[in-house]
Amino acid sequence: MTRAELLADDPIWLILLKVLFIFLFALLTAMITVWAERRLIGRMQNRPGPNRVGPFGLLQPIADAIKMPFKEEIVPRTADKVTYRLAPVIAGADDDRPVGVMPFGPEVSIFGERTVLQLVDLPVGALVVLAAASIGVYGVILAGWSSGTPYPLLGGLRSAAQVISYEIAMGLAIVAVILQSHSLSLGDIVDSQHGLWFGVALFPAFFIYLVAMVGETNRAPFDLPEAESELVAGFHTEYSSMKFVIFYIAEYINMIVVCAMGTTLFLGGYMAPWPISLIGDNYFNSGWWPMLWFIAKIGLGMFLFIWLRGTLPRYRYDQFMKLGWKFLVPLSLLFIVVLTIINAWPQMQGTGRLISVGFGILVLIGLAFMAPDRRDSRAGRVPMSGGGFPVPPIDLQIPNKPRRTRQARSRAGRRQTVAAGAKEGDDGVS
């Protein structure tokens, strides 16, 4: 039976079970990530991180989960009340939706029922993440607007521009994968990576996806919508208590979603990594094992997020936009064209090949034009002379400083010299 057929005859209890699992998976992973992030960032910054509650501070997220909702909730007087309440709901509800289309594993048996470890295999599954991201950003931008104060508004606007820009780069990276797998269904995409992972085969697309995924989730070094040193806390400055918690959790769930998506698209999804897949006639790729690999790969992605945050300073906003529009988008477009030509090369006749080669030459010429001129090393430097202002000549010889004698170096000797100098001054030098 195919994946779709297996999923179609799931009984209702199994569907509910999967929904419950997905919900808990997203929330629990987010909690664990919060702990892991604080510990790892602490480690990278040579400090212990949370270590008071439970062994290794493991219960810290639970302590936070108890503390945060009991804090006082402050709603600014200028807030647009309905929208202000709606924003965290949109942000929180929308972010764990795409987990439903992620394939966690191949065919297994749950209580005697054959099924696939996936809630639903949409024929357009790869678009779900983009759609969810584009709805989820409404939560951020509405939070910024409805707070009624300038900093959140700036954060919200930044976030809107950022997510739209990076969604284009991300979408184009996904297009490269779709071109290879000939399907938008995530299950099929995983199946078509049996030989070589797309992360290796399509490494430029993988690279673009990695950058775009950080931009898309508003994480450091691209956390401009909530840049502390610029915007206090950005779009959620005016949020407190439970509403803040929802934004906080939504950010982590969003990270999980893009990591799961990256895993599915580029890292072979639930399939075991290469040396392990050789053991025991692919034993580790059967049954429930693949779910372990899937979750481990998501963990790897989350570690990358934390590592980046601990390592890189924040981008300036215009640099960030430049990176997206002038580097990532053209690069992915070019890569898609090159990929198409490579795919079509064996079927092409003489003319087609000539046209492709011509296209390649054109691209090279275009790139040559785009390369910036060598910068004049004197540009921007103040000229040493000229311009009508009195400046010292360029060949000015500064007389060498006289060597300090032993007498001058000792304290008593210095006092004598100073006294002598004072006497000279009295003699009327000035």
Add this chain to the structure above:
Amino acid sequence: MSSAMLLAANEVAKVSTGEAISFWVLAPLALGGALGMIFARNAVHSALFLVMTMLSLGVMYMIQQAPFLGFVQIIVYTGAIMMLFLFVLMLVGRDSSDSVVEVLRGQRIWAAVLGIGLAGLLVSGVAEALTSVRPVGLNEQNAGGGNVASIGKSIFTDYLFPFELTSALLITAALGAMVLGYTDKSKRRTQRETADARFRGEHDRPSPLPGPGVYATANSVAVPALLPDGSIAPESVSAIIEATASRELAADVKSVAGSEPGPDAHALKAGSTEEGDK
């Protein structure tokens, strides 16, 4: 049309229970969103209602076996286009409301007449589609390569020319917007050139604007600096601050402006000129 084909078409046109439930949930939402968009006072609320309508429509497309169309509706319309609308609305500011003064005479009457006419045309067209047109070949289209593959095939074979024309139009529009919005930054004067121009008197003032009197009398940037004669330097407070806080500051400004008895400004001035002459 043969009877077998009609039968198949009827089978396709039959509405399943799930579809009916979704329709009766989504249709009121879509309609409510459309009405809310028209009647909402706040422009951002209008936009949000429109988003709700578009989302409901997107889900309806998905239910009616057009998942690609549904997701593209969500990504492109609600995700990109409405987001840009919101972006602009938010930049305009939350307190600005539309003026309700009629600029064109008889505008409302004509709008109502044309609107009702358009609604009549749409309803008659849709009613015709619902009653006498039968869907044919939906299952064949969605089978095999699936919905997406069929759309791709149609676009790149039968409808290639219109598709390319549309993309050319869109690219032209985007380029046009860029050309219209472009300001040449390469001709901006360097720091040195600006400084030279200042001393040649091409600027309104040779020095930069004076800083606020932060360290003079208070710790606020809204406090104007004092000139040597004790009067205030109006340029020292940013126009933005003056626009918002000038009313509250009026008394302070008066007190430092010398309208109230203050330090003897003339003595200070005379003293300073004497020093300068020496």
